Amino acid sequence: MNGEYLTHVNMLIDTHCHLQDFSKKKLKAIISRARDKGIRKIIVAGYDKTSNIKAIELATQYRCVYATVGYGPSTANDIKNLDWSLLEKMISHKKVVAIGEIGLDYYWNKDNKPQQRKLFRRQISLAIKYNKPIVIHNREATQDVYNLIKEEGKMLLKGMMHCFNFDAKSALSFIKLGMLISIGGLITFKNTTLISVIKEIPLEYIVLETDTPYLTPEPYRGEVNEPGYLFLIANEIAKTKGVSYEEVARQTTRNASYLFDLEAEI
Ligand code: NI
Numbered sequence: 001m002n003g004e005y006l007t008h009v010n011m012l013i014d015t016h017c018h019l020q021d022f023s024k025k026k027l028k029a030i031i032s033r034a035r036d037k038g039i040r041k042i043i044v045a046g047y048d049k050t051s052n053i054k055a056i057e058l059a060t061q062y063r064c065v066y067a068t069v070g071y072g073p074s075t076a077n078d079i080k081n082l083d084w085s086l087l088e089k090m091i092s093h094k095k096v097v098a099i100g101e102i103g104l105d106y107y108w109n110k111d112n113k114p115q116q117r118k119l120f121r122r123q124i125s126l127a128i129k130y131n132k133p134i135v136i137h138n139r140e141a142t143q144d145v146y147n148l149i150k151e152e153g154k155m156l157l158k159g160m161m162h163c164f165n166f167d168a169k170s171a172l173s174f175i176k177l178g179m180l181i182s183i184g185g186l187i188t189f190k191n192t193t194l195i196s197v198i199k200e201i202p203l204e205y206i207v208l209e210t211d212t213p214y215l216t217p218e219p220y221r222g223e224v225n226e227p228g229y230l231f232l233i234a235n236e237i238a239k240t241k242g243v244s245y246e247e248v249a250r251q252t253t254r255n256a257s258y259l260f261d262l263e264a265e266i
Pocket of ligand 1: 016017018045101162211
């Protein structure tokens with residue numbers, strides 16, 4: 001059937017967003033708008049105990065929603081009180097597809113770098129233990145993030161660099177460690193440095209994300225983001241690479257399905 005075929009090739013996966021804080025009613029509307037725009041799967045990322053629990057709740061409630069769970073760098077000051085047995089239990093949930101977001105954020109907090117690194121290391125080893133991909137948050141900590149994935153990951157890991165915002169050389173070095181490069185709304189902003197990254201990285205290593213409710217793509221910048229805007233990011237990549245929208249949709253969906261081991265869309 002032609003119609004179904006077209007829907008299939010235009011299908012997108014939002015590999016990273018935070019839908020935890022929307023009201024039930026808003027969420028229903030957001031998810032239905034996303035489906036209208038061809039977003040077939042949505043991965044909701046946790047970053048602390050509450051958001052992890054909520055991400056799993058949403059994944060249980062909506063068939064198209066999956067969850068990632070982890071303790072992000074914002075929880076590093078509380079490292080002694082984190083509930084590790086709860087996290088391990090959550091990692092084993094059938095709709096939890098990755099550990100994340102985890103990583104380092106030297107922009108928001110420069111005073112607890114050793115705690116951040118310890119927390120990150122511990123979760124990289126959990127990813128190896130449970131054979132799960134990792135979703136990386138990196139802000140102004142590229143070298144340390146790279147070193148830790150390399151040392152602790154022992155080349156056994158796959159994962160994605162969430163909201164990648166650095167240069168092509170660094171993107172290629174993360175790809176060599178098994179990471180995919182996740183592109184969000186920044187690609188649509190004027191003066192973005194991501195254009196050269198997109199040009200130099202093969203489509204086989206790119207996944208798409210909205211990071212809802214943040215980083216809303218143009219022309220909606222300044223408004224609340226939602227997964228339904230993901231097509232704007234796919235569009236920008238297609239334009240930059242000089243390939244069709246369908247090609248971007250097909251390949252990035254294939255990449256995300258492989259990374260998170262998502263079953264094929266029926
Ligand atoms: Ni995020």
